[in-house]
Structure formats: C-alpha cells, structure tokens
Amino acid sequence: MSEEPLVKMRDVWLEGRSDETWNPIINGVDLTLQKGEVLGLIGESGAGKSTLGLAAMGYTRDGVRISKGTVEFDGIDLLTASAAVKRQLLGKRIAYVAQSAAASFNPAHKLMDQHVEGPVQHGVMSKAESEADGIELYRKLRLPNPEQIGFRYPHQVSGGQLQRCMTAMAMSCRPDLIIFDEPTTALDVTTQIEVLASIREIVEQFNTAAIYITHDLAVVAQMADTIKVLLKGDEVETADTRTMLSAPTQEYTKSLWAVRSFERPLKPAVHTGSVPVVSVQNVDAAYGTVPVLHDVSFDMHEGRTVAVVGESGSGKSTTARCITGLLPPKAGQILVDGEVMPPDYRKRSKDQLRQVQMIYQMADTALNPRMSIGQIIARPVEFYLGLKGAAKRKKVDALLEQIELEPSQYYNRLPSELSGGQKQRIGIARALAAEPKFIICDEVTSALDQLVAEGILRLLARLQDELSLSYMFITHDLATVRAIADEVVVMKDGRVVEQGPKVEMFKPPHHAYTDLLLSSVPEMDPDWLTNLLTERGVDNIGDAAVDKM
C-alpha cells in the first residue's frame, strides 16, 4: 500500500504509576493502520491492549503516560498537538466504543440526546439532521423499531441493543477510526453474534478503520483483517488473520490457539439404578412473587460433571441457590445421596452443609480480603473436621499442595497479593477443605484468561479423578462445556430445554434453542460468521431468533 497510513505509532512506550514509581505497560510497540483496515489486538488481561488502544487516540488514563515514541493520526502528531486540535479530532474523526455500554451511557438522558451531542458539538450536522441520521444508523444496525428506540433511556433497552446504540453513536460523525474495547465481552453468545454482525457490516459500509480489542480469538478472527498479539506489553507477532490462524510462528501464539483443545476422555455411562449424589426434583422457585424456575429436574452422579448452560437470566445460578438452600424452592425437593434436604440452609445440619460446597465466579469477592490464605482455608478445616493446631496446619498444607501452590510461600499471604487464577485456586481449596462429595462451580473460569482458565479446568478434572467428586458446572461458554462436561443441561427462561450426555448434545438433532446456542459460539475459522449469516440469514440470529421461539 503506497498510501500514507491513517494511524502510525512508532516505538511507543507507556508507563503506569503505582507504588510511587513508573512501571512499564507497553514496551516499544509499533502499530500501523491503513484507511478502512480492521486491526485486532489480542492478549491476556494486563497485556496492555486497552492502554495501547487508547494511546492510538493520543489519550492515556490517569496515572499512565507515554514516555517515548510517536503517535500520528493522518499526519497529525497527537502527542504534541494542542488541546484545541485534539478536540477537533476526538469524537469527530476518532471514536471509542467501551466495553460496558450500560456503564458508559448517561442513565439520565435519552439515547438520541446522547447520540446527537457529538455531531452538534463538532458542527458536523444540525440536531434534526443528526437525529434523522441516527434513525438511519439504528436501522442499519438492525435495531428493533429504529424510529422509536432513540427516545428511550439506556435502562429501557437490552445489553446487546445498547452496545449497538453505542456503535451508532461512535458512527454519528462518520469517523475515520473507531476503537472497540471488548465490545461484546459482557454479552451472551446469541447477543454477541448479532452485535458482531452489525459492527462488521457498518464498518465495511463506511470504510472505517478500526482497532478491535478483545481476548477472544474466535471473535477477532471474524472481525479483523490483521491481528496483533500482545504479551505483557511486548508485541509477540503481527500477521493478517488467515496467516495468523493457520500458521502462527511464535510459541505463545500457538499456546493461545491450543487452549481450546483440552478435552476429557469420555466416561462410561451411569449405571441404571445407582443413587445420584444430588438430585433436583421438580423444583419451582421464585424471587418474591416473580417466578424464575419452572419444574426443573436433573440428576448428578458420583465422579461426573454436569454442565448447566444457558444465557444470563435463564435460571442457572438460581438452580444453584436452590440446591445450596439459599433460596428455598416453592415446590419440589433436593435430594443428596437419596436423602431429602431441608429446603432452607439454616435448617440443614453441619454435615448436610458440608456435603455441598460452592466455588464462585468472582474470586475477588469470594475471599475475605482481610484474611490470610491460611486462615481462609483453615476455617472450614477447623469448623467441619474439628482439627486444631499442628493437625490443622498439616491439612491446610496438604490442600495447598493439592491446588499446586507452595504452602510455605502462600500460607501468610492476603488474597490481594495473588493473581486471578491463584485466587480461584484458593476458592477451590476452601471448597475441598470441607471434604465434600459435590461442588457447584458457578462460572468459575469466565473471569479468567484462557490459559489460566485452562489450568483451572485441568486442576478440577484432576481433583475429580482423585477424589471422585461430582461437579455442577454452571457456564455460558460452550467451549468449556466441551472440555469438561459429562452431561449437559440446557436451560432457558427457568426451564430445562434439553438434557443428556455430552456426546448426544453436541450431535444433531437438537432442540431449536440448543441449536441456536451451539451455532452462535464463534469458531476460529475466519469465514465462520460469513457462512453462518448466509446459512441462517441475518434475521435468524441472536435475539431476533430467540424471540421467534
């Protein structure tokens, strides 16, 4: 390409301030973006993707500085440009789409009022023109009821719709560059696919250049022309999407690609007539007067993993709350080892409580920040097993070894001194300390990077084999299901839609909803989204398809 690139970043070094020193975030990365090109930035959390993306706008968050290098946008040096020059560029020629649209819109103003603010401020369009244009954009992004949706408040539309409104807002001045910072990470798969399809279409249509930041390889494969992989602030490699997917050259990139290959060997079918460890029987539940679960039944057997899948709001976590007794069911019962459990956890005996343990999604909130790792794990040891002094310490050390953390090194640390993956391991150790038969894993890997998540899955699998534990694995990620599950339960709107062994579930014929769910999971094939859209048609994906059911 002989044309002058739109964005030219050369040898950019970024530093962040913490503990009263400047620590490197990005170490000398180059970035070139042509007009109309989509660049995918991928890497684990803490790799500096977002910081680099923002630096392409000449902007840094508080406590971050660009220590070296140049950032040019269309020939303008953004680092030395005056505030007045930048004001002319940002919002007008460069736009930004944040991860959480719900947190980025001002809840006190209607969507359209926020949409027109940019164009009117920059003098691109009058208010009326911009409103008409907004409706046109909403239509292009295939939002339902485009004439009316702009006159709603942010809380009145769904998450996926809000993310598309945000994209429309970014488009409002027809910028040359849009930076998408994980725009679909917080969305369900069926919603995500819709947002992806509309973003891709509109970016192509207006020939906008984009930087697409994500940690999901399959997503970036659909969106980007070029992929840049970052690791701890260093560039690992850059290549066009197809080359990168088919022939990555660096070890790290290969390991990222390989994560999804983890799969457990199949277990023999359950003996008919054996007593399930936990049996959920015809459970109905409600929050107040709002019913959430309708006639939910499934069994979980010893040494096996049951994956409960479904979108947010489908009742997966509520089922878990019924099993633990936090939410006593309105009807139906929970059996552990054939014994009926009291519905309320307060009525259960210590031993009944011990048998059902839980691992939480957010390890940050699941561990008391003021207790040391040793105290956190020692408490259930002391509480349930009655161990004291040296015996207690020995048991805690054994548990730490089981989760592959060196006891002498971690015993006295606080949770804030551990990484996300390590915190999740402590959560596992706390559950194991009770010596349970059954553990509920509530989205345990969804807040973790792929490599770390894989480590957790392998650990859980190993512990299951050693201790013949049963897991109820709540997740919305079907790749995880494929990796670890023995049986699958699909839930929608508080009902079990389909259930059965994993092999059967991943083979057609499916219930229509299972089919939609399965087909919405992005694959590593760069043609996947295009193929899916031709196969199903744009009106048969995402929320639109769910509504038809």
Add this chain to the structure above:
Amino acid sequence: MIWFVAALIGMGAVAWGFRLAGQAATGNAPKFRDMPFGVAYGYVLGVFVLAWLAWAYMQGHSDDQAVANKFFFLRIAVEGFIIFAIAAWVFRIFGRTVGTAGSKKLFRSMPLTASFGILTILIYAIFAIFAGLIAPYGQEQIVPGVAANIIPGGDPALGGSPDFPLGTDQIGRDILSRLIYGAQNTVGIAFATTLLAFFLGGTLGFLAATLGGWLDQLLSRAVDVLMAIPSLIFALLLMTIASVWAPQLGIPLTVFMVIIIAVIDSTRVYRLARAVGQNIVVMDYIEAAKLRGEGLGYLVFKEILPNATAPLLAEFGLRFCFVFLTIAALSFLGVGIQPPLADWGTMVRDLGGFVNFAQFAPMAATAPLLAAGAIALLTVAVNFVVDWMLQKSSGLKE
C-alpha cells in the same frame, strides 16, 4: 465594592499576561499552551492572597500599637502555623531515626499533617494523664490575695502577672491550670462517650445489616425517630431531666451526660455501620460463610468487622470531634460538666465577654480564645490523623 471588582478584573488581566508570558518563555510548552484561563487565574489569585498575608503579617509587627493590635490575631495564627509545621517536621525526623524498624517505616511514609496530628494528640494525652503533676495550681483553687481577671501574657505593664502566665479567670483561678485539667475532663469524657457510641451503634448496625427483616426495620425506624429531633436540643432536654434525677439517684450528672450523648451519637454510627455492613453482607465470602453454617458472632466479628474498619475509623475521628464539641456546647449552656470542674466549654462561656476588647486590647481577648483554641487544635489534629489512617488502610493514592 468598586475596588473589589476592579481588583478581580485586574487580576484577570494579570492572569492573561501570565499565561502569555509563560507561553513565550517556555516556547509554547503544553503546560502553558493548554492551560485554561481559570487555572491561570487561580495561580494569580493564590499569589495575591499570599502577598496580602505577608503584608498583613508585617502590619502585625508595626510600631504603631493601634495598627499592630488590628493584626494581632493574624500574626499569632501565622506564627503558630509556622511553629507547628516546624514542630511536626522535627517530630517526624525524630520518629524516623528513633524506634523500631516498624515505627521508622511508619514515619517515613507519613505526611506532615499526620505527624502534626500525632504530636498534638500525644501532648494532649500527656497533659490529660499527668494534669495533677503539671498544673501549677489546682483546678478549683482560688489563690488568696490574687486579683481576678489578670490578663494573659504575664507582662505587668499590660495588666498581667508573671506568676500567672495565662492570667486568672473571673474569680481568680489560674487559667493555665484549668486548661490542663480541662484536657483531662473534657477529652477523657469525650473519648469514653465516643467509645460507648461506637459500641452501641456499631453492634446494632451490623446486626441489622446481617439479619435484615423486621429487626432491621425496627432498629432503623427507631433511629430515624431519634435523628428527627435536633440533637443539641434533644440532649439539652434530656440533660435537664437528668439533672433532676441525678441527685435523687446519687449518680453523678456526668454519667448521665455520657450515656445521653452516646445514645444520640450512636444513631449516626448505626447508620454508617448498617450501610457499610450491607455492602459487605452481599459479598460472596459472606455467603460462603453462611453456607458453611457459621454463627452470627463469627459473621459479624470475623467476616464483617475487619472489612469495615476503615470507614468506621474515619467516623470515629469525626464523631470524637462532634462529641467533644457537644460536651463543650452543653457545658457552655450550663448543663454539661459542672463547676467547679474545669472544662473548656465552660471556660469559653465564663470569659466570653473579653472578646469585645479584641480591637484595642488583644491580650485581654485572648483569655476565652485559649480554651476555644485548645478545642479547635485537637479537632484538627484528630482529623489529620484519621485522614491519614483512612488513606493508608484503603490504599488510596493521592
């Protein structure tokens, strides 16, 4: 008025010039190039205020007594500020070189305000504990043959007496001794009251947050009712009732005062403890503990309390000041700490009339301000220390 507006406009012009000059001098560096006018104006305003302070301070040293008197208190304030800053700085250096490794580390990361606060609180504590040894006279002792209302300063030419450096009060008691005893009475009682308020409010607040339901409703509504009544008037009312009961029951009125103020202030503590507690109770680790089958005591003291210390500590500092001021206010109104016990609030009331002489005899006006200053200084010191603790425990960066 016209002069004032003219000065503001003049400063605006200077700010404009300052920014232009800055741009020219630094070759249009981003700091000056992107500086909003408001910021430039702020710099100029700051310089003008400082210049005025310096001028006023020099006026305080003027040979003309009439002029010097006008700026007497400003002069004292500026000198006090500098002396305190130096004392705090020296104290911090002392802390950095003497003591254990842990305390040295603590002093190294300490801002000057915090070391000032700690120094001040230490001095107050020493005075309060050893009041009997330090004070030259007894708190209720009327020295025979000594005039009442000796002016502070100890200069016989201005009506002072070297034997009574801070003068005597309206019935001839030594003000210095009464100030020192006042530290014991006022601060000690305030501390006890605050502790009691926190014990009451904290326990009930956490209970309400953890258990919720009707107990929460009952306690919260009761607290609402108590808070609906203006606190000082409520305290005054209850103190009046208590002053009738106290002699009948043979219990000192001070005990009633401690209980009354503690109960009234515990409503504020309750609100905070409940709000903080509610944020903690929804955490997954609390759910995990509940599902483990832990009892209420463990939940409140092991899981919730350690996570609530930072905001509670900050509130403790503030609350201590409020309690302290309430006691002083009640004493000032005549229902608090009873004479002849020395108390700072009472001292301000008794000598308050002298403030009228501030214009021409500043030394005489100092008499009531000594006690008032003692109250103000402690309040500021406690807040400095609490701010620092809060910053440390929450890990906030500047």
